[in-house]
Amino acid sequence: MWARAAARARPTAPHPLHPRLLATTAPRQTHPTPPLDPNPAHPQPAPAPAPPSAPHPATAAPSPSTTHFGFRDVPNDLKESLVRGVFSSVASSYDVMNDAMSLGIHRLWKDHYVSKLDPHGALRCLDVAGGTGDIALRILDHARTRYGDRDTSVHMVDINPEMLEEGKKRFAQTMYHATPQIAFDVGNAETLSQFADNTFDVYTISFGIRNVTDIPAALRTAHRVLKPGGVLSILEFSHVDNPVLAKAYDLFSFNVIPELGHLLAADRDSYQYLVESIRRFPPAEKFAQMIRDAGFEVAEEEPFERLTWGIAAIHNGVKL
Numbered sequence: 001m002w003a004r005a006a007a008r009a010r011p012t013a014p015h016p017l018h019p020r021l022l023a024t025t026a027p028r029q030t031h032p033t034p035p036l037d038p039n040p041a042h043p044q045p046a047p048a049p050a051p052p053s054a055p056h057p058a059t060a061a062p063s064p065s066t067t068h069f070g071f072r073d074v075p076n077d078l079k080e081s082l083v084r085g086v087f088s089s090v091a092s093s094y095d096v097m098n099d100a101m102s103l104g105i106h107r108l109w110k111d112h113y114v115s116k117l118d119p120h121g122a123l124r125c126l127d128v129a130g131g132t133g134d135i136a137l138r139i140l141d142h143a144r145t146r147y148g149d150r151d152t153s154v155h156m157v158d159i160n161p162e163m164l165e166e167g168k169k170r171f172a173q174t175m176y177h178a179t180p181q182i183a184f185d186v187g188n189a190e191t192l193s194q195f196a197d198n199t200f201d202v203y204t205i206s207f208g209i210r211n212v213t214d215i216p217a218a219l220r221t222a223h224r225v226l227k228p229g230g231v232l233s234i235l236e237f238s239h240v241d242n243p244v245l246a247k248a249y250d251l252f253s254f255n256v257i258p259e260l261g262h263l264l265a266a267d268r269d270s271y272q273y274l275v276e277s278i279r280r281f282p283p284a285e286k287f288a289q290m291i292r293d294a295g296f297e298v299a300e301e302e303p304f305e306r307l308t309w310g311i312a313a314i315h316n317g318v319k320l
Ligand SMILES: C[S@@+](CC[C@H](N)C(=O)[O-])C[C@H]1O[C@@H](n2cnc3c(N)ncnc32)[C@H](O)[C@@H]1O
Pocket: 083, 084, 087, 128, 129, 130, 131, 132, 133, 134, 135, 157, 158, 159, 160, 163, 187, 188, 189, 190, 205, 206, 207, 208, 211, 212, 213
């Protein structure tokens, strides 16, 4: 539905979705179907509590010349290469690890995310931090299977060539391979310097934005490359409000996930970073405001959708 609105938008007219954006209901907790019962927030008992030294995530701000890299503060100009190193390291095991860490739930979130976006109608989509192509593939499959649309296209961008290579290998097995429907580019979400202003109908970024050094710059760039009426859609980890569930989720995240990284990918540190980076990401309310600050229209009453007790959230904005 969001993407359909983007397709209908005209540069001179206010976005047709705008009135609906501004007149929706209070933030709600939504579970994709089927209900997400086997949840990572309370899987098997966790061996030990989270490190007592762990700072609370989203509250501790780094100094202006430093930024977060997990729970460490690092110089701004170092973070990009550290993040690139993490994803180079995890690229070949990324898909397997995603399934193991989330008990497969990331697939349900992504299915729900794309189905809610409902892309179709010869849209030009940009999937930033596209990684191994989970979202690009779902967008093209959704447009084709629901609408017979073979004109919607996705340009995938990622800062990490190894992750993009995994995406290319995957697309090579599909009907989209070597068609105008899919393109790949190495690029930084902060700048996207290869793209002109007002180019895309839809901008997606799934589990990518928390890794970006300068998130406000990435949001401003999303605004720049979208056409007027274009839709920004973000799927990202968020925060569990219920204190009991939050405790269980912490136990799982800090104890089980790095251990799985060690066992399945021989890489504990990268998965420790991934867990820490989730805790550092702003709460959904604050992130919604950051999207507004970048110039997007965001629904007042339903600025985001929580998934599975707030473990993840979907944020949408429209460039008017
Ligand atoms: C957790 S993966 C998500 C991949 C995919 N979108 C998904 O949902 O499965 C995060 C991706 O963000 C990419 N990334 C990190 N920082 C980036 C940046 N500044 N610009 C573009 N991509 C970035 C990483 O290389 C990695 O492929």
